[in-house]
Amino acid sequence: MAQLxxxxxxxxxxxxxLREDPRTLVFGEDVGRLxxxxxxxxxxxxxxxxxxxxxxxxxESAIVGSAIGLALAGWRPVCEIQFDGxxxxxxxxxxxxxxxxxxxxxxxxxxPVTIRIPSGGGIGGPEHHGESPETYYxxxxxxxxxxxxxxxxxxxxxxxxxxxxxxxxxxxxKSRYWTKEEVDAAAAGRLGQARIxxxxxxxxxxxxxxxxxxCLQAAEAAAEDGVxxxxxxxxxxxxxxxxxxxxxxxxxxxxxxxxxxxxxxGFGAEISARLMETIFRDLKAPVLRVxxxxxxxxxxxxxxxxxxxxxxxxxxxxxVLDY
Amino acid sequence: xxxxRRVDQEAVALQRQGELTAFPPLTGQEAAQVGSAYALQRQxxxxxxxxxxxxxxxxxxxxxxxxxxxxxxxxxxxxxxxxHNFGPxxxxxxxxxxxxxxxxxxxxxxxxxKAAIVYFGEGATSEGDVHEAMNFAGVFRAPAVFFVQNNQxxxxxxxxxxxxxxxxxxxxxxxxxxxxxxxxxxxAVHAATAEALERARAGGGPTLIEALTYRLGAHxxxxxxxxxxxxxxxxxxxxxDPLLRLAAQIDDEDFTRQVVEEVEERVRDLRTRLLSAPRAxxxxxxxxxxxxxxxxxxAQREELRQxxx
Numbered sequence: 001m002a003q004l005x006x007x008x009x010x011x012x013x014x015x016x017x018l019r020e021d022p023r024t025l026v027f028g029e030d031v032g033r034l035x036x037x038x039x040x041x042x043x044x045x046x047x048x049x050x051x052x053x054x055x056x057x058x059x060e061s062a063i064v065g066s067a068i069g070l071a072l073a074g075w076r077p078v079c080e081i082q083f084d085g086x087x088x089x090x091x092x093x094x095x096x097x098x099x100x101x102x103x104x105x106x107x108x109x110x111x112p113v114t115i116r117i118p119s120g121g122g123i124g125g126p127e128h129h130g131e132s133p134e135t136y137y138x139x140x141x142x143x144x145x146x147x148x149x150x151x152x153x154x155x156x157x158x159x160x161x162x163x164x165x166x167x168x169x170x171x172x173x174k175s176r177y178w179t180k181e182e183v184d185a186a187a188a189g190r191l192g193q194a195r196i197x198x199x200x201x202x203x204x205x206x207x208x209x210x211x212x213x214x215c216l217q218a219a220e221a222a223a224e225d226g227v228x229x230x231x232x233x234x235x236x237x238x239x240x241x242x243x244x245x246x247x248x249x250x251x252x253x254x255x256x257x258x259x260x261x262x263x264x265x266g267f268g269a270e271i272s273a274r275l276m277e278t279i280f281r282d283l284k285a286p287v288l289r290v291x292x293x294x295x296x297x298x299x300x301x302x303x304x305x306x307x308x309x310x311x312x313x314x315x316x317x318x319x320v321l322d323y
Numbered sequence: 324x325x326x327x328r329r330v331d332q333e334a335v336a337l338q339r340q341g342e343l344t345a346f347p348p349l350t351g352q353e354a355a356q357v358g359s360a361y362a363l364q365r366q367x368x369x370x371x372x373x374x375x376x377x378x379x380x381x382x383x384x385x386x387x388x389x390x391x392x393x394x395x396x397x398x399x400x401x402x403x404x405x406x407h408n409f410g411p412x413x414x415x416x417x418x419x420x421x422x423x424x425x426x427x428x429x430x431x432x433x434x435x436x437k438a439a440i441v442y443f444g445e446g447a448t449s450e451g452d453v454h455e456a457m458n459f460a461g462v463f464r465a466p467a468v469f470f471v472q473n474n475q476x477x478x479x480x481x482x483x484x485x486x487x488x489x490x491x492x493x494x495x496x497x498x499x500x501x502x503x504x505x506x507x508x509x510x511a512v513h514a515a516t517a518e519a520l521e522r523a524r525a526g527g528g529p530t531l532i533e534a535l536t537y538r539l540g541a542h543x544x545x546x547x548x549x550x551x552x553x554x555x556x557x558x559x560x561x562x563x564d565p566l567l568r569l570a571a572q573i574d575d576e577d578f579t580r581q582v583v584e585e586v587e588e589r590v591r592d593l594r595t596r597l598l599s600a601p602r603a604x605x606x607x608x609x610x611x612x613x614x615x616x617x618x619x620x621x622a623q624r625e626e627l628r629q630x631x632x
Contacts, residue, residue, distance in 0.1 A: 025432075051432060057462055062421055062455035069425020069439075072368075072410075075432065093452070096415045097422065104399030104411045107611040141620075142612055165614040192617065239617035 004183045006176050009151035010040045010116075012185060013158035014078065018048050021076060024162065026053045028063055028080030028116075037082055038118055038177055060090040064115060068097055071111040078162055084119040084171075085128025085297075091136065098167045099142030113167045114158075119147075120210050120260050122175030122307055124300040131297050132209075132261035137169040138237045138270070144191055145237040147171040149212035151181040153235060156189025164191060173210035194241035196248065200230035203254035203320055206245060206271055208234040211258045211308060218313040229317065237267055245271065246278045253284035254320040258308050263291040285323035288316045324353040324509065324566055325579075327377040329586045330386060331540075333594060334376075334393065338544040342598060344395040347374045351507075351539030354565030355472045356442075357381055358512030359534070362520055363408075363440060368430075370410040370423040370441040374472075378442060382409040387596045396603040417443055417450030420469065424456045427465035427523070438466040438523035440516070445533075446477025448493065449485045457531065461497035466523035468516065469494075469531045472506060474538035479551035494531035506534025507565040510572075537563070605631055 004012065017024050026044055028036075032055040035042030045053040056063050060081055067077035081087045094115070101111050121130030137145045146161050146168055148154040154172065161168040168191070197212060198219050205215040212233040219229035232248050234240065249255045255275055257268035268289040275287050290308040298306045327349070334346045349356065356377030363369060369378055379389050379402075388402040392412050399411035413419035423441035430437040447453050448471060460467045471490055475482050482490075494501025504515045512534060519530035537560035541548050570579050609616065609624040616624065 057455075057458055059455045059458065061452055062424075062459045065418065065421025065452060065456065066425035066428060066459055069422040069427070070429040071425075072404075072422060073426045073429025073433070075429050092415075093418060093421065096418055100398075101411075102613070103611045105404050105611075106397065106399075106401060108403050108405060109411075110614060144613075240619070242618070 001182045001184050003180050004151050004155075005178050005180050006151045006154045006172070007038055007040050007178065009155040009183045010158055010172065011042055011044070012183070013155045013162075014041060014044060015047065016185070017078070017159055017162045018044065018052060023074060024052070024076045024078060025070060026078050026080070027056050029056060029058055029082050031055060031080050036080060038174065040116070040172070041080065060086055061093050064090040064093040064098060064113075067113045067115075068093065068101065068111055071113050072109055076112050076162065078114045078116065081115060081117045083125075083129050084117055084131040084133050087117050087133055094137070094143070094169070095140050099140045102142065102166070110165045111167050112165050114161045114170055115168070116158075116170045116172060118174040118177075119171040120173050120175055121297060121303050122210060124303070126300070127297075130303060132259065132292070134171055134237055135261060135265060135267050138267055142167065143238060144168045145171070146191060146235065147173070147208040147237060148235065149173065149207075149209055149233045150176055150179055152183045152187075153195075153233070155183050155185065156187055157191070157235060160189035160191050171209060175210045176213060179213070191236050192239035192241055193235065194244040195233045195235055196230065196244070197233050198229070198231040200228035201252060202227050202229060203256065203317055204230045204232055204248045204252045205256050205258060205313065205317070206232050206234065207258045208237065209260070211260060214308060214310070215258055215313065218310050218317070221310055222314060222317060227317065227321070240270070240274070242274050242278060246275060249275050250279045250282040253282060255287045256290060256313065256316045256320060257287065258290045258313055260292050260307055262294045263289060264294050266291050285320040288320055290316045324357045324377070324569060325582050326586045326589060327353045327357060327380055328566055329590050330380070330593065331376065333590050334390060335540070335544060337594070337597070338393075343390065343393045343544075345544050346393045347543040348540040349374050349376055349538075351537045351560065351564065352472055352474055353377050354509035354512055354569070355506040355534040355536045358509040359440065359470050359516040359532075362513050362516035364520075365408070366437045367520060368408040368410070368423070368426050368437070368439045370419045370426070370439060371413060372416070372419065372443050372447070373412050373414045374444070375442045379409060382407040384409055386593055387600050390597055391600060394597070417447035417453040419443075420447070420453045420456035421459070424460045424465050424467050427460065427467040428463050431463070431466055431526075435466065435526055436524050438468060438520045440468040440470055440520065442470050442472065444477060445471060445473040445475070445482045445485055445490055446480065448490055457493070457497040457529070460529040461499050464526070464528040466526070467529045468519045468523055469529065470516065471531065471533045472536055473533050474536050476538055476542070476548070476552065478542040478546060489533070491531060491533035499529045499531065501531035501533065503533045503535060506536035507563050507568060509565060509569055539564070
């Protein structure tokens with residue numbers, strides 16, 4: 001077990017997959033010689049050569065569109081979109097083709113494409129560098145949507161995503177890129193399973209990506225006041241592990257969903273609806289959401305006021321406890 | 324070509340009879356499609372748009388499995404793309420050009436000797452994906468042939484409203500050869516496409532071919548071309564009908580009569596098989612979304628099954 005940052009853990013996952021499957025390819029903007037703007041692909045071109053790890057022209061739609069063609073030719077592409085806000089030029093290829101090709105070919109053409117997208121805010125980035133696009137992808141049938149919360153999760157889930165027979169949108173929480181954690185390179189991940197990060201009895205905090213760590217901080221703060229919060233990391237939004245979420249909330253009777261993306265039609269609404277549909281009688285309070293506001297992602301100087309923080313999370317917890 | 328023309332007419336008739344939901348006819352473009360498709364080898368891969376039935380025929384695709392897409396049974400067609408190296412029917416204009424380039428990049432990584440050809444119209448050359456595809460193909464020297472059927476009209480919009488520059492010259496900007504050919508001369512089409520494919524297979528990179536042709540019919544069975552073009556414009560193109568030109572070159576009336584008879588029989592058979600093919604069942608819509616359906620999807624399928632049981 002090694003102490004790795006999320007960047008290093010993802011790099012290890014890519015390295016191990018490239019080693020184990022000679023059909024795996026890594027490509028995107030600046031992923032070759034530079035090793036990616038976040039260095040996630042650092043040293044991969046050196047080890048695996050320009051044939052399997054290569055830079056592309058600056059064109060996101062073409063990165064995804066050519067990944068589809070490469071997959072049709074029997075390759076296993078892992079492509080990088082440099083930032084969340086730049087994933088939209090490729091959205092047409094993702095929705096129109098990547099998600100639908102298995103169906104369009106009656107299952108004859110599987111597209112095991114993984115699209116890595118550094119996501120979320122909190123790093124003081126310029127415009128288009130702090131967005132949380134998960135809902136766009138989660139709403140598109142045919143895709144899997146995975147959002148790891150830290151290094152150990154990142155390593156396991158990225159390997160599982162690359163091996164998955166379906167296209168996977170892999171959202172990397174960039175504000176967690178430099179967090180260190182013990183990573184077990186032997187542990188295999190599986191998509192579609194949520195994880196209880198912290199056990200508690202009074203209410204459940206539900207999150208994914210960077211907000212998982214924030215919920216843990218909130219739970220620790222609440223514990224000082226004698227409130228024991230359970231924290232669940234969804235890990236994968238599609239498929240969503242409704243069973244684990246509802247089992248937790250059935251136990252605590254109260255839930256707060258926390259995400260960086262705006263409130264309206266955010267994925268928190270889906271989770272809230274699922275809980276209502278499955279365990280309505282066990283709920284002791286309405287499911288609340290603590291999210292970004294319904295505005296374009298704001299400028300760096302004020303992003304801290306946009307992102308869910310401990311005060312907002314704990315206020316929502318108090319509301320469900322007082323209900 | 325004669326069979327393609329006759330099936331095309333039959334498909335329009337079937338739509339009028341309510342047997343197809345819609346159909347985009349290709350009459351007038353047979354030389355461009357059939358001539359280029361015969362230049363393909365078995366290992367090459369063709370990526371069609373939605374109007375390439377002539378290519379499908381040459382690639383050996385069963386037309387029942389092809390036309391059932393237009394019967395509304397399954398989007399993309401029911402044929403096996405790998406059995407014929409002929410991609411699914413692509414209705415999103417131009418986006419499949421990138422798949423052809425990706426496939427070509429993959430073929431090159433596997434050692435070469437194969438080429439991709441992608442079919443689209445002059446209207447698609449206004450789409451960003453086509454330009455990104457040509458740029459990728461140029462940069463990676465992908466063994467891809469961009470085959471543009473410039474049939475003069477994108478539904479109601481003429482080519483002059485799509486681009487201010489000749490289409491074949493766009494290749495220059497991406498660093499590979501582009502040529503304009505008489506798309507109604509089947510032998511010219513075949514020769515030009517064979518040369519481009521051979522260069523691609525040998526590692527010589529991509530080619531853009533602009534085949535000048537004309538869509539003699541409507542954009543689709545839902546379209547009415549009298550609203551946007553004059554009969555006087557169409558007439559000269561009727562004189563350039565690729566079938567008439569080929570018949571004149573063959574210059575053998577017995578032979579052409581024999582072809583027409585054979586074609587009639589094949590079309591009768593096709594019609595019978597198409598109309599007796601099973602129709603899609605609602606439950607099928609849940610198939611092939613994922614390798615393994617997630618729990619939520621399995622539950623929805625079960626719900627639908629109960630509604631229909």
